[in-house]
Amino acid sequence: MTGIGAVRPVGPADEVWQRATDGFNRWVAGEPSGLDDLVAAMTPVLWHVVRSYRLSESAAEDVIQTTWLALVRRRAAILDAKAVGGWLTTTARREAWRVAQATSAVAPADDDDLAPLLPRQRSAEDAVVQRDEGDRLWAAVDRLPERCRRLLRIVAFENRPDYRELAADLDMPVGSIGPTRGRCLAKLRVALVQAGATETGEYR
Amino acid sequence: MSELSREALLGIVRDVWERRDPVPAHLVAAMQATAAMAGSDVDAELMELVERSTELVGARGSTAYTLRFVHEDTDLLLRVAVDGDRSRVDGWVVPAEPMTVRALPGELPAPYAAVVTESGRFELTDLPLGLLRLRLEPHDTTRPAFATPTFEI
Numbered sequence: 001m002t003g004i005g006a007v008r009p010v011g012p013a014d015e016v017w018q019r020a021t022d023g024f025n026r027w028v029a030g031e032p033s034g035l036d037d038l039v040a041a042m043t044p045v046l047w048h049v050v051r052s053y054r055l056s057e058s059a060a061e062d063v064i065q066t067t068w069l070a071l072v073r074r075r076a077a078i079l080d081a082k083a084v085g086g087w088l089t090t091t092a093r094r095e096a097w098r099v100a101q102a103t104s105a106v107a108p109a110d111d112d113d114l115a116p117l118l119p120r121q122r123s124a125e126d127a128v129v130q131r132d133e134g135d136r137l138w139a140a141v142d143r144l145p146e147r148c149r150r151l152l153r154i155v156a157f158e159n160r161p162d163y164r165e166l167a168a169d170l171d172m173p174v175g176s177i178g179p180t181r182g183r184c185l186a187k188l189r190v191a192l193v194q195a196g197a198t199e200t201g202e203y204r
Numbered sequence: 205m206s207e208l209s210r211e212a213l214l215g216i217v218r219d220v221w222e223r224r225d226p227v228p229a230h231l232v233a234a235m236q237a238t239a240a241m242a243g244s245d246v247d248a249e250l251m252e253l254v255e256r257s258t259e260l261v262g263a264r265g266s267t268a269y270t271l272r273f274v275h276e277d278t279d280l281l282l283r284v285a286v287d288g289d290r291s292r293v294d295g296w297v298v299p300a301e302p303m304t305v306r307a308l309p310g311e312l313p314a315p316y317a318a319v320v321t322e323s324g325r326f327e328l329t330d331l332p333l334g335l336l337r338l339r340l341e342p343h344d345t346t347r348p349a350f351a352t353p354t355f356e357i
Contacts, residue, residue: 065235
């Protein structure tokens with residue numbers, strides 16, 4: 001699995017791919033717990049990738065379930081255990097795209113575009129700690145154009161997204177994904193400064 | 205304020221989405237149950253060892269021998285060659301059908317896998333010595349996978 005000009009996130013994301021590979025190897029070797037670990041590692045990634053296709057929560061869950069069933073059925077297609085994460089995200093994106101196309105005609109109102117603008121229910125103690133820093137970060141991401149929000153969400157959670165498919169999904173020319181990503185990151189950087197979200201230095 | 209790196213920015217994006225649109229609490233457990241249930245159907249059926257040749261000792265301490273396994277209508281012939289501390293397996297599946305063959309060495313799962321050719325041949329190279337098991341996964345998903353018993357190289 002290689003993408004053109006692929007981004008390689010550092011930190012927790014790298015551990016996710018390693019856990020996925022280890023789990024797959026153990027599962028193939030006959031340990032059911034390997035499959036459990038693979039599912040635990042990759043389901044959150046699939047969630048964020050699939051939700052970027054503006055699917056409802058229940059539609060997103062269906063897509064993720066379809067993806068896991070496909071993996072179990074098509075396991076023989078994966079020769080290189082390191083490719084399992086990419087195989088899963090690619091399969092999930094294809095299915096998410098298909099479902100999004102099929103449902104967009106009957107769902108003109110786009111709740112998910114409004115949802116980010118609404119504050120989400122959080123526990124009281126979370127709210128106290130997170131309100132300032134968290135809200136500033138949210139506000140900065142919200143300020144991005146919708147296409148930037150979706151592209152950055154996918155790029156942030158995937159390891160090496162396939163730019164060709166990403167371009168088709170987002171209705172953009174293949175060659176523009178890299179530059180667009182760069183522009184979106186630049187916009188985010190500006191939005192963060194404007195929102196004063198990085199003054200605490202947490203993400204410096 | 206220092207310039208935020210690309211990785212730091214993507215880390216912020218991850219963080220924002222993890223808080224704003226968290227994975228539903230039940231989802232991981234539900235998917236584990238779904239996958240486990242589907243996965244339990246793919247337990248491999250065991251092949252039977254029907255023939256093992258005497259070892260052929262070659263030059264420079266290399267050895268080779270053949271094994272033959274059967275399962276229902278499928279025959280699996282293996283020629284195992286050892287050279288130093290590595291080995292290779294040349295296999296032949298009869299009748300030929302599209303499948304993935306995985307080598308599962310001992311306790312340590314490792315990514316040794318090959319797809320059989322149209323003529324039913326496959327090869328696995330640079331395998332460690334020790335205990336080994338091969339798992340055959342037909343690409344026809346209605347067919348169950350099958351595996352050899354563990355054998356030692």
